[in-house]
Amino acid sequence: MIKIINEGFPKEDEEEVLVEKISVTYMQLPDCESGEEDYQSLTLETRDGGGGKFINFKTENTGWSISDENDLIPIVKHFRKFYENSNNS
Numbered sequence: 001m002i003k004i005i006n007e008g009f010p011k012e013d014e015e016e017v018l019v020e021k022i023s024v025t026y027m028q029l030p031d032c033e034s035g036e037e038d039y040q041s042l043t044l045e046t047r048d049g050g051g052g053k054f055i056n057f058k059t060e061n062t063g064w065s066i067s068d069e070n071d072l073i074p075i076v077k078h079f080r081k082f083y084e085n086s087n088n089s
Contacts, residue, residue, distance in 0.1 A: 024044055027039045040065060041059065042059055043059070
């Protein structure tokens, strides 16, 4: 489902503004084991393969290090706010 938004946008010819994709990139300092100097990045974005939206996790060359699976919960909860708002039409 794509969210239709109109608030704050010009209403010429009754055109609607749609939210098709939401993408947020989170950054963290590199872990001490990697030897990398670049920040690690994790991108969460909405995808829709025709059966409805789902969340896709992407990392670049730096990866995303965690010491416990619970480290991902605050990130997912933060992103979920954007994701859930995009599902409301």
